[in-house]
Amino acid sequence: MDNITVSPAEMLGNISINASRNDENLTSFFTDEEWLAINGTLPWIVGFFFGAIAITGFFGNLLVILVVVFNKNMRSTTNLMIVNLAAADLMFVILCIPFTATDYMVYYWPFGRFWCRSVQYLIVVTAFASIYTLVLMSIDRFLAVVHPIRSRMLRTENITLIAIVTLWIVVLVVSMPVAFTHDVVVDYDAKKNITYGMCMFTNNDFLGSRTYQVTFFISSYMLPLMIISGLYMRMIMRLWRQGTGVRMSKESQRGRKRVTRLVIVVVIAFASLWLPVQLILLFKALDVIEMNSLTKLVIQVTAQTLAYSSSCINPLLYAFLSENFRKAFYKSLQTKRLDMWTTTHPDVSSEKTTY
Secondary structure (H helix, E strand, O other): OOOOOOOHHHHOOOHHHHOOOOOHHHHOOOOHHHHHHHHHOHHHHHHHHHHHHHHHHHHHHHHHHHHHHOOHHHOOHHHHHHHHHHHHHHHHHHHOHHHHHHHHHHOOOOOHHHHHHHHHHHHHHHHHHHHHHHHHHHHHHHHHHHOOOOOOOOOOHHHHHHHHHHHHHHHHHHOHHHHHOEEEEEEEEOOOOEEEEEEEEOOOOOOOHHHHHHHHHHHHHHHHHHHHHHHHHHHHHHHHOOOOOOOOOHHHHHHHHHHHHHHHHHHHHHHHHHHHHHHHHHHHHOOOOOOOOHHHHHHHHHHHHHHHHHHHHHHHHHHHHOHHHHHHHHHHHHHHHHHHHHHHOHHHHHHHHHO
């Protein structure tokens, strides 16, 4: 991950480090018309879409967390992991997207070294937390379907909480090098006579950008998805195989299949939304492609927007695919309306309570 935030400087191939806008090297990358298009429209378009993602992701994931926390009948191992996934997405929405959007809008990093390193660190932490929460959810579904009886002692709320806490500790520790491989790189524009800094990956003695990106791609995308795919292939075979030897009602079978379908769709959504930007950043690190045209730049920005939209898509999936979540969402909204009504009509509320 050469820098998953993909700052404007990096989208331009890090050319601002080597040359100013008026040098031949930079002019060969973009025409004047393309440069005006980049400066005039791209920041606002990205700001709009990132703002929509941030607002939707904030309220959607917060609602998921509140629905599970305040509804005892929603407490289950799968839903605890869904809450953890929503918490990771909520962290990303609050702590990462606003800084990335600002980076697009002003074309330099105005927040200093501490937040440069912190934001890059948190982006990697939340990405790892999300994908490996999906791995935990897949393991939970695998045990529930393939070993429903023997796994009962493992699939408890206490063990699930221990697994979630362990996951966060490991992710927070393993991601620490990210904070030390990013810094504010200072550049000088001779024509405008200004000095400005950009938050980006920096050269260091222990980790190169190519190694960094390849390692991130394998550990955060390819490996976990291989594990998830293997578990689900085995699980689907078991679900549809006749004569499993386990007696259960048709309703239990339907419920198990619904939950499994929900988890599969969440995994597919995550994998498909992150695949384009993962491949682009990997190919950039391997020098397979360069962001040397407006078309390629637009493709990369689109890929990043798709990846960031994964932080707000899960609540919509729960609403469409999970009947329990739909009912809980509706109940929460009805409770909110009732609270607003009793606040504005205290006398009516008092009469109803007495009655």
